[in-house]
Amino acid sequence: MIRESRTRSVVKALSWRIVATLTTAALVYIFTKRWDFAAYVGGFEATLKLMFFYAHERIWNKLNYGRKEYTPKVIWFTGLSGSGKSTLAEALYKKMKSQNFKVEQLDGDIIRNIFPKTGFSKEERNRHVRRVGFLASKLEENGVTVIASFISPYRESRDFIRSQCQNFVEVYVSTPLEVCEERDVKGLYKKARKGEITQFTGIDDPYEAPENPEIEIDTSQHTIDDSVEMIMKRIRKI
């Protein structure tokens, strides 16, 4: 959360005072043609209004009227490879960052590049997903909203993360397999079909779709911007 410091209030008060007092002094001079009057009125006005402005700012800082409290969340994108998880996560991250949310992004490919020995067996995927989920819950505990994008194909590991988090928002990116395969962003579906890679989610490895996700998006039906707007709208209510 961003708070106005006392110094910022003082600097704002000063800068505004200079502009406003010069205006007042100029008006007094225009009406009286007296530089001494203009200087006296300007001087008194500046001193009094500086004090009042500071007091006004500090009083408003104590009032909660018109302030909305935002609770941090773990926004978890799950879905097949190529479904659009990373694309949506990145767009949402940029949008939230631009609105000054305290937000962090975690992506399957990036984590796997850091820990390249992570495999794709059920045990390895579950271990990897639970580890990241635990980290996400710690970030959330400390006020950071986490945007995570992992295939996370098994319900048990997603449910584990849900149990660790205060506000878990499961976003099921339900783009059909045929569309993901058609996109084949990294050429992995082609390799999986040829048998050059095995245990590929959706081809020869399972994907357990969420039963009650907070949000479901099929990216073959919605643009990136619409999807991000949909998520933003939904998370404001959670």
Ligand SMILES: Nc1ncnc2c1ncn2[C@@H]1O[C@H](COP(=O)(O)OS(=O)(=O)O)[C@@H](OP(=O)(O)O)[C@H]1O
């Ligand atoms: N066998 C197999 N199955 C699925 N995915 C594979 C596989 N081998 C490599 N890749 C690439 O690894 C990315 C998935 O990593 P994740 O950490 O998100 O997967 S998981 O949650 O542990 O299931 C995934 O990235 P995305 O396409 O962004 O999902 C693939 O590029």
Ligand SMILES: Nc1ncnc2c1ncn2[C@@H]1O[C@H](COP(=O)(O)OP(=O)(O)O)[C@@H](O)[C@H]1O
């Ligand atoms: N509406 C959409 N939303 C998200 N991605 C889309 C959309 N339309 C086309 N795409 C494309 O689909 C691909 C999805 O890839 P990616 O985000 O890496 O998926 P994943 O992280 O699920 O593997 C990207 O090349 C993206 O540009």
